[in-house]
Amino acid sequence: MKKIITLLAVITLLVSCKTVRVSQDYALGTDFNNYKTYAYFKKGIDEAQISELDKKRILRAIDTEMTAKGFVKSQNPDVLVSIFTDSKERVDVYNNNWGMGFGWGWGGGFWRNNMGNNVIRTTEGILYIDLIDAKKKELIWQGVGKATLRSTPEKKVERTNEIVKEILRQFPPMPKK
Template identity: 85%
Template sequence: MKKVLTLLAVITLLVSCQTVRVSQDYAIGTEFNNYKTYAFFKKGIDEAKISELDKKRILRAIDTEMAAKGFVKSENPDIMVSIFTDSKERVDVYNNNWGWGFGYGWGWGGGFWGNNRNSVNRTTEGILYIDLIDAKKKELIWQGVGKAPLKSTPEEKVERTNEIVKEILTQYPPMPNN
């Protein structure tokens, strides 16, 4: 039973570490339904401090998700799309105190045994910001942020990039609280 519980705890931790965490911010009062076309903001894309391969992965994923939302790429866009990236080391400490015991009162024997194992998990977490800028007003109207552990192989990078971008853009257009 102890091994099963430990295995379930490890699986839960591994699964929970793999999720994409997203958030958004936006300009209140913006009529997001008026935006139908987009283009990439070259200056912002060029300043992103990641490899050209990773930039291409992100831009392809954005193209896919924008098309799925009905947007059309244009030379005269309604919005400009920019990205910013960052990374940080994430440290998770897990305290696993498993065990059982028994005891009696008035001096009879008893005790507790178990293992007191702590584990530390370090992962590099990538952070992707997707900015949508009103092309006419030159104002930021929406920003989505996604955080997730980075992957190492090219195939895993493509999959993770697609997942992060999709999760971020799932929040667009924002649904204000009424």
């Protein structure tokens, strides 16, 4: 039974590792159809507190997604793209106290197998992608993605692409009807 519970905890962890939780915020009344070109906001990119390798991964993924949306990189952009990153430790506790039934003989009672808890710690990365109106110098859209991080270079590329894709899937925002 302990193996089954451990297996369930691992499956839950794997499923939670695959998900990218995203949200967005944007300036109401903005006509996003007016934006066709982009460039990176150098100051924002330079200030991101991550390695140069991770910056390049993120920027390549943004280029791929913006190109897929029909945007063109330009020296005279409509939109400036900036990023901000953060990370935090995520702690998941899986309670393995289970069981039920009735005792035998004097006293009877509730039967319980107390196998303890599984505690799983992972590092969760947070990526903010900001889109700034280049002429007005105003933030018009922000997407945020949270996901567990990976450790090998190949898995980092894969995870970065997934996070950026999920964030930019929300852009441009669809008006509510």
